[in-house]
Amino acid sequence: SSSPTQWEQAHWDNFREILGKRESSNNYSARRTNPDGRKSQFLGKYQFGNDALADLGFKNPTTKQWTGLHGVNSADDFLNNPEAQEDAFARWIPLLERRIRTQGLSSYIGKEFKGVKITKEGLLAATHLLGTQGVKDAFTTGKNGADQLGTTLTDYLKLYL
Numbered sequence: 001s002s003s004p005t006q007w008e009q010a011h012w013d014n015f016r017e018i019l020g021k022r023e024s025s026n027n028y029s030a031r032r033t034n035p036d037g038r039k040s041q042f043l044g045k046y047q048f049g050n051d052a053l054a055d056l057g058f059k060n061p062t063t064k065q066w067t068g069l070h071g072v073n074s075a076d077d078f079l080n081n082p083e084a085q086e087d088a089f090a091r092w093i094p095l096l097e098r099r100i101r102t103q104g105l106s107s108y109i110g111k112e113f114k115g116v117k118i119t120k121e122g123l124l125a126a127t128h129l130l131g132t133q134g135v136k137d138a139f140t141t142g143k144n145g146a147d148q149l150g151t152t153l154t155d156y157l158k159l160y161l
Contacts, residue, residue: 015121016089018159019128023047029079034148043078044085046092046128053078055095056088096124099132105139114144114154121160126153 017026024030024045032042042049054061057069058078066073070084078084100106100123108118116122127135130145130153138145138153146152 015093015124015160016086019125020045022125022156022159028082028085031075031079041075043075044088045082046085046089048078048085048088048092051131052092053088056091058084058088092128093124096127096132100124100127103132103136105132105135108139113139113157116154116157117161118157119160122157125156125159129153129156 020026024047026045028045030044030047032047034040034042040049043053048056048058050059050064053059054064057067058072059066066077070081070087072078072081072084105123105127109120109123111118123135129147129151130138134145135153137143144152144154
């Protein structure tokens with residue numbers, strides 16, 4: 001896992017800073033609702049959605065109700081708790097790394113996609129944006145996947161060149 005114990009602290013801090021800046025201008029209280037008609041909200045510095053929050057134990061995977069982890073019982077609690085957000089992020093990255101490995105996406109590191117070099121950090125960021133399946137689909141089809149706001153996989157790969 002790539003917590004500060006495995007990555008040099010300055011490297012980890014740089015990774016967090018770049019991704020946080022791209023997601024929310026490093027704003028812990030940022031809240032975005034997707035324009036896709038669903039009620040999906042993305043919360044905090046790293047813009048965590050319902051599925052990620054459930055994967056991390058902040059929400060019940062079935063009911064999507066808050067679990068009380070870190071004293072977080074609502075979206076507002078999460079937005080007002082930078083420590084909970086940083087803990088979530090520190091646990092999220094190793095989870096993404098495991099998914100990247102198990103889906104065979106690690107083999108793309110060092111290669112190019114749409115003329116952009118794939119770094120470990122870029123792949124992690126792109127997986128945070130689109131999910132493991134979204135990244136896998138993009139690499140398999142050659143189509144530059146995007147989220148509902150039009151942010152593309154290559155936009156996130158380029159963050160870490």
